[in-house]
Amino acid sequence: MNEAVKFSVRGLEVRFGDVVALRGIDLEVPARSILGAIGPAGSGKTAFLRALNRLNDLSPNCRVTGQVLLDGEDINRPEYDVVRLRKRVGMVFALPVPLPMSIFDNVTYGPRLSGSRKRGQLQERVERSLRAAFLWEEVKDRLDMSGMRLSGGQQQRLCLARVLAMEPEVILLDEPCSGLDPVSTSRIEEALVALKSDYTIVLVTNNTKQAARVADRTVFFLTGEVIECGPTAQIFTAPRDQRTNDYVSGRFG
Amino acid sequence: MRIPPKASQAIAVALLGGATLLTLAVLVFVIVFVLGKGLPVINWAFLLDVPREMGKAGGIFPTIVGTLVLPLVAIAIALPMGVGTAVYLTEYTRPGRVTSVIRFGTDCLAGIPSIIFGLFGYIFFVTILRMGWCILSGALTLAIMVLPTIIRTAEEAIKAVPNSYREVSYSLGATRWETVLKAVLPNALPGIVTGVMLSVGRCIGETAAVIFTAGTALRLPDSLFDSARTMAVHFYILAREGISNENAYGTAAVLVISVLIVNSVSYWMMHKFISGRSA
Numbered sequence: 057m058n059e060a061v062k063f064s065v066r067g068l069e070v071r072f073g074d075v076v077a078l079r080g081i082d083l084e085v086p087a088r089s090i091l092g093a094i095g096p097a098g099s100g101k102t103a104f105l106r107a108l109n110r111l112n113d114l115s116p117n118c119r120v121t122g123q124v125l126l127d128g129e130d131i132n133r134p135e136y137d138v139v140r141l142r143k144r145v146g147m148v149f150a151l152p153v154p155l156p157m158s159i160f161d162n163v164t165y166g167p168r169l170s171g172s173r174k175r176g177q178l179q180e181r182v183e184r185s186l187r188a189a190f191l192w193e194e195v196k197d198r199l200d201m202s203g204m205r206l207s208g209g210q211q212q213r214l215c216l217a218r219v220l221a222m223e224p225e226v227i228l229l230d231e232p233c234s235g236l237d238p239v240s241t242s243r244i245e246e247a248l249v250a251l252k253s254d255y256t257i258v259l260v261t262n263n264t265k266q267a268a269r270v271a272d273r274t275v276f277f278l279t280g281e282v283i284e285c286g287p288t289a290q291i292f293t294a295p296r297d298q299r300t301n302d303y304v305s306g307r308f309g
Numbered sequence: 310m311r312i313p314p315k316a317s318q319a320i321a322v323a324l325l326g327g328a329t330l331l332t333l334a335v336l337v338f339v340i341v342f343v344l345g346k347g348l349p350v351i352n353w354a355f356l357l358d359v360p361r362e363m364g365k366a367g368g369i370f371p372t373i374v375g376t377l378v379l380p381l382v383a384i385a386i387a388l389p390m391g392v393g394t395a396v397y398l399t400e401y402t403r404p405g406r407v408t409s410v411i412r413f414g415t416d417c418l419a420g421i422p423s424i425i426f427g428l429f430g431y432i433f434f435v436t437i438l439r440m441g442w443c444i445l446s447g448a449l450t451l452a453i454m455v456l457p458t459i460i461r462t463a464e465e466a467i468k469a470v471p472n473s474y475r476e477v478s479y480s481l482g483a484t485r486w487e488t489v490l491k492a493v494l495p496n497a498l499p500g501i502v503t504g505v506m507l508s509v510g511r512c513i514g515e516t517a518a519v520i521f522t523a524g525t526a527l528r529l530p531d532s533l534f535d536s537a538r539t540m541a542v543h544f545y546i547l548a549r550e551g552i553s554n555e556n557a558y559g560t561a562a563v564l565v566i567s568v569l570i571v572n573s574v575s576y577w578m579m580h581k582f583i584s585g586r587s588a
Contacts, residue, residue: 109480111476111479111480114475114476114479116403139482139483139484140482142479142480142481142482143481143482146480146481147480149473149476149477149480151473153471153473153474153476153477155474155477155478155492156495156496157495165478165481165483165491166481166482169481169482169483169487169491170482215477218481219481222481222482
């Protein structure tokens with residue numbers, strides 16, 4: 057088992073009813089770095105992301121086959137502990153979804169599930185997570201305010217802090233900036249770059265420039281298949297596949 | 310013949326406005342009529358004294374107690390069962406034949422006249438289980454009666470909770486039960502409370518099912534195994550048997566006012582809860 061590889065995906069196929077969302081995916085996600093996933097809408101990026109924390113399980117007609125190895129262990133085995141998996145692999149969604157409760161309660165949702173109850177301990181964790189998500193300074197005086205009253209960009213950083221509070225090993229982000237303005241976007245990107253020394257990050261994005269800015273490696277999805285995966289610089293300057301070239305140069309998608 | 314837009318607009322406003330006004334007028338008339346006839350009778354003695362001469366004189370205190378306790382016990386029984394069923398139908402099963410049979414069953418139950426429930430309660434709880442006429446028999450019967458309402462409203466409220474809340478909860482490592490408890494139910498609460506209030510209203514106003522199961526005893530009950538009379542039943546008996554029209558109206562007025570209080574307080578509490586979370 058290679059220490060530097062966090063996820064190793066082998067022959068992954070995801071179907072929703074009769075629709076094949078992903079087929080024959082072989083991919084490695086390196087540890088402590090950012091993997092950017094790009095591709096047009098419906099290319100299977102999100103299905104791939106949700107295969108890494110088994111969130112596809114929530115869709116009633118979804119069938120997943122193939123192997124997804126997390127630190128060498130197949131998470132698709134039926135007896136694998138999904139709850140434990142999701143504590144190790146956190147996720148930030150496309151639209152910021154603060155739960156209708158206070159900022160404090162939002163951030164501590166995960167830790168409280170794990171049985172952490174001591175107010176002082178939680179407080180310390182809340183501060184650490186909010187600082188890491190670059191939100192602490194803006195909300196430190198109003199942690200009891202509802203998370204829903206924050207602006208869109210702040211909400212998304214709250215969602216990031218909520219994931220960080222679980223102290224996961226992997227952070228999955230599904231187009232986290234699709235609803236945000238450029239300033240909020242750059243704050244999120246700043247946070248991600250600062251976080252990659254401690255976490256494995258997979259960033260799905262519709263914005264190819266975002267992948268170019270923050271990703272160490274980039275993978276290009278098209279119609280449910282991986283077309284090309286490599287160091288970001290290579291994908292954007294010297295892609296091996298014509299379709300990758302067309303996509304990153306903005307000829308389609 | 311085409312009606313010009315302006316005329317059709319005017320006709321629509323007149324018809325719809327008229328319907329609204331008529332509805333309101335009837336409602337206001339009923340309330341004013343009941344309060345007008347009943348309020349003069351009400352004083353502290355009427356509220357706090359026990360009835361004398363079958364209710365011809367004295368107060369209505371035991372029936373106020375009966376009216377408070379019976380719906381309370383009924384809801385305490387029906388709420389966990391109803392919300393539990395709704396959670397099961399929405400969160401723990403996928404739509405299929407079994408769930409549609411259960412739904413069909415609850416819908417049928419909702420359409421049955423209350424006297425049938427009364428009869429069932431009389432035969433099953435009072436006679437077969439030998440519980441006799443008592444608050445518990447009545448509350449169990451009322452619980453069965455309002456169960457469909459609670460299940461249906463809770464179900465709709467749970468379905469209306471955005472799916473993204475569930476996804477977030479699961480993605481943070483919550484089990485299904487934790488997700489239901491922490492992400493789904495708190496957000497379905499307003500809808501559930503609406504169902505409970507509808508049910509409380511039905512329990513408070515019910516006579517047929519109560520007479521058959523909780524009985525009509527006029528003295529103050531001292532346990533759940535005592536018979537009790539609710540205000541609605543008291544009113545019915547006073548008016549029906551011509552005991553005292555004044556006291557009947559007085560009881561009705563107290564009944565109307567208590568329903569108003571119950572509804573206002575629950576709306577206020579719900580509003581406080583919601584604004585604490587999202588505002």
